[in-house]
Amino acid sequence: MTRVPETAADLVEFRRWVVRQAASGAMTGADTETTGLDTFARHYRLRTVQIGDARDAWVLQVEGRPEMQEAARWALLTLPRLVFHNATFDLLVLDRHLRAPLEELGPKSTDSKIIAHLFDPRPRHEGGYGLKLKDLCARDVDPSAPDTQEDLTAVFHSIGETKDTGWAKIDINHPTYLQYAGLDAILVSRLLPVLEARLRKAGVRESLVSFEHAVMLVCAKMERRGMLVDQDYVRPLVGRLEEEAALHAGRASKYGVTSVNAPKQVSTALLAMGETLILPGNSKPERTDSGALKVDKEVLQYLADVDREWKRIGARTPNPLADAVLRSKRAGKWAKSYGVAMRDGIDDAGRIHPKINSLQARTARMSISSPPLQQLPSGDWTIRRALLPEPGHRIFSVDYSAVEMRVLAALADEGVMKRAISEGRDLHGFTAELIYGPDYTSFHRKLCKGVGFGKVYGGGSVTLSRQTGAPLPDVKKAVAAYDRTYRGIKRYSSRLQREARADGYIVWTPVGRRLPLDRDRVYAATNYAVQSTARDVLCQALLDMEDRGLTEHLYLPIHDECLGSAPEEIAEDVAREVGAAMSMDFFGVPLDTDPEVGGSSWGSLYMKKAGTMIANDSWYAAHPQAAHAAELARA
Structure with a gap:
């Protein structure tokens, strides 16, 4: 049943329900309805907050109603255990628009999407269980439950709006809208026990569940901070x-x-x-x-x-x-x-807040969206130049040195590669020298680098031939020579594939992460294990930085890099501290970092890498046309 309080007497009944629910210690479903997805946009609004259990949901129409806002805030802070589906979104909405602090709600919240991802990260169209609330509930809770999403979309169309714009324009009292809102709180309450039971049966560790929720909160804090x-x-x-x-x-x-x-x-x-x-x-x-x-x-x-x-x-x-x-x-x-x-997505303080999806992709790798900053070419400063540190701060970046290759060497216990890493050798040059001799060429090094990353990213000889321009026979010879040189990697890959087939096409990572494989792509087992483990290394570093009080300096985790800023006089020290927190010994292989401090924009770090002699990028701000022309010429 969906209940919509309208009077003071209704709120009294709601508060009594909350007190009973809190006394029972039961998990309570929670959700929000807003005007869209841009949580920090200038004209963004929180419309309803819904709270419920497996039977009943209360939809509080908080938009423009202070008494409802206070009741919703009190309930969320009073209830001991909350479950959201895609918690980062709702927690940041409630933090910003209901003044229910992330620091208070986050630690007592469970994200059913995280639980679902830990069992099967694949979307439905790739053969997985799916990660959307409605998909999961149709499969595991009640296949006959009404599809209010389609009904709601029809209402949007009837008022001349789209699936994206209707959220801000629909009448807050529309019965379909209220039913949709309430149903999510009920469904997530019913879904969570099913997902948790499935996770336990699969043998996924509770410690991994806690780990992912802790990472989610750290990333939510960075998203809340945003960048100028x-x-x-x-x-x-x-x-x-x-x-x-x-x-x-x-x-x-x-x-x-x-x-x-x-x-x-x-x-x-x-x-x-x-x-x-x-x-x-x-x-x-x-x-x-x-x-x-x-x-x-x-x-x-x-x-x-x-x-x-x-x-x-x-x-x-x-x-x-x-x-x-x-x-x-x-x-x-x-x-x-x-x-x-x-240009258009900034908040009142002139900041954007890229969405950090802390648990994404089939390997659990993070992603950044709105805008998708992780998709920028690694050597380009044009877009990065627009993002600034705090006034009086300098930007810094700390990334791992060849983290995927080092993780691969550690997981495979590949002695030759581990020795090269411990000696500080250029790994790709070292490989080229072993295969082609001391007179190897830059092309040989490029080819060996491609083969090595092919082991990490799952690219075969054909893909490598396309990427390097090397004839396919030469690539195949290089791959064969690579396998002879690093026999431990070949053995590790064979073992992973053998174990995956024996375990229902599942790869298990060192932290106990369960990664389903496609039956026709079992060769991707090494790729999955390495990428997922490298991601977990970065996430553990984020938690270590949170413990050391360094999170306040961070903006974004991007691939194997952490971006942040600090006051100019201590920026070098903070970058070194972040680098120290990220560095670790991983099964006998050192995971080193490369702290770098730039100027007055993220792009300043990349201008130096591109070979410009300007350490501070103020000239580029004063001469944007010339800067753009230089970039076009370089391209």
Whole structure:
């Protein structure tokens, strides 16, 4: 039953229910309804707070009603145990818009999405249980439960709104809206015991559940803090990126492509230029599920002869149309996903709050969204230049040195690789020397680096051939030589695959994480184990930094990097402390860090890496057009 308090007498009954629920010590479902997903946007509103158990839910209409806000805040702070689905979102909403502190609600909250992910991180379309509340409940709670989401979407359409915009415009008293709100609190209360029982039966450790919730809270604090945006840089940047997108679209139009986002036009034009669209290692072009020729990023990068970091490969003559399409699409994406997001998505204090998904992907690796900062090329400063430290602070970055390769060496107990690491050798050069002798070339080193990362990321010989431009036979010889050199890795990979097959296609990591494999991709076992473990190393470092009081300096965890800022006079010291907290001995392999302190923007760190002699990036702020021209020239 869904109950909606309207009068003072209704609130008295609600408070009595809360007191009884608190006295029982039972887990209580909680949820919020808001105007959208941009929790920190200027005009964002919290509309309802719903609290319930497996039978009943109370929907408190807190928007514009102080008495309801106070009742909801009191209830959340009084109840001893709460369960949310995707808790980070609701906890930050309640912290910001209901003044229910994250520090008080977080430690007593369970996230049913975390529990679901720890059993099976795969979405339903990949064969998993799914991670959405409705999907999980339809499977495990009540398959006949009403699908109020579809009903609510129909209401949105009836008032002229979309699935995204309807949340802010629907009448707060609409019965479908109130039923939808209340049902989530009931469903999550019913779902959690099912998920917890499944997790126990699978043998997933309780300590891992606690670990993930602790990581979630640290990441929520970073998300709440956000980063300052240089609006004077961002506003013209959007225009310049849009101009760049139009410029390259104009280049594409010379080949008959009127829209770079029309795959059929692009494929037709490329075929007319004599391209076969056949990637190295394939016998025919790849096609989409609908049968159309694929001209995705991988195909275009091969034709344009560039790698994922936009560097020339040297394997073929670049196709000018593929190059134009790639560059137009990149500039357009950057303008919208980064420029507009940072221009229009700031809060009242001029900050953006990228969403940190602490438990994401099939390997549990984190992701950043709104904007997706982890997708930026590793060597590019253009977007990073827009994000600033606190006034009087300097930005710093601390990342691990080849963490995936070191984790792989430790997990496989690969003696030759461990010795090279302990001696401080350049691992890829060391490998090239072992395989090709002391006169190895830079190409040999690049090839050995690719093979090594192929072991980590699951790329095969064909993929490596495409990425490096090396002939497939040469790549296969390098892979075979790599396996002979590092026999421990080959044995480890074989053992993981054997154990996974014996255990129902499941890989177990050192922390007890359960990672389901696809039956036709058992070879990915090593990739899953290494990526997941490297992620857990970073997460443990985040918890260690929280214990040391360093979290207040942090902005974001990105891949194997922690970004933060500190007052100018102590920035070097803080960066070293963060580096010390991140460093550790992992099964006999040192995981070293590389602290670096920059200037007055995140981009300053990358300007130095790009070879500029400017340690402080104030010149770039004063000359944005010249800075952008320099970046285009470098690209």
